Amino acid sequence: MTYKQTAKRIENIRNSHISRRLSFDERFWNKVTVLDEDSCWIWHGAKKRTGYGMMNVRDDKDHKRREILAHRAAYELIFDLIPDELLVRHMCDVKLCVNPKHLKLGTLADNVQDMVERKRHVGAMEDAECPSCGTVFTLHRSP
Ligand SMILES: [Zn+2]
DSSP states (O other): OOHHHHHHHHHHHHHOOOOSOOOHHHHHHTTEEOOSSSSOOEEOSOBOTTSOBEEEEEOTTTOOEEEEEHHHHHHHHHTOOOOTTOEEEESSOOTTBOOGGGEEEEOHHHHHHHHHHHTTTTTSEEEEEOTTTOOEEEEEOOO
């Protein structure tokens, strides 16, 4: 889907008053504020303690509930499945942003490099994401 199509789809979901079960992408985009194509699209659903947006989903295969990170879900809804060894990086540094334009695939090393280059939280702890399961953990930078 293009950005315009996505924005249109979100509008249609909001305008629909028919009572029915919402699909995953409907539930997802219901929790996102889209101002325009280039701004950060802010997630208003549940948040992890690390500041990333998250959503509970039920796995089709084993019917177990799983948590997925909102920006990873956005990437997969718009583009494609995320390869196991890669993670989704925020080019805008806004953890709650799910604008696919601001998301880019990369390795854990890329992510650490981003953080070092931008000198976020100098001397503090930083978050990184496990490329296989999406779990966010904290990296300690040496001063
Ligand atoms: Zn953004």
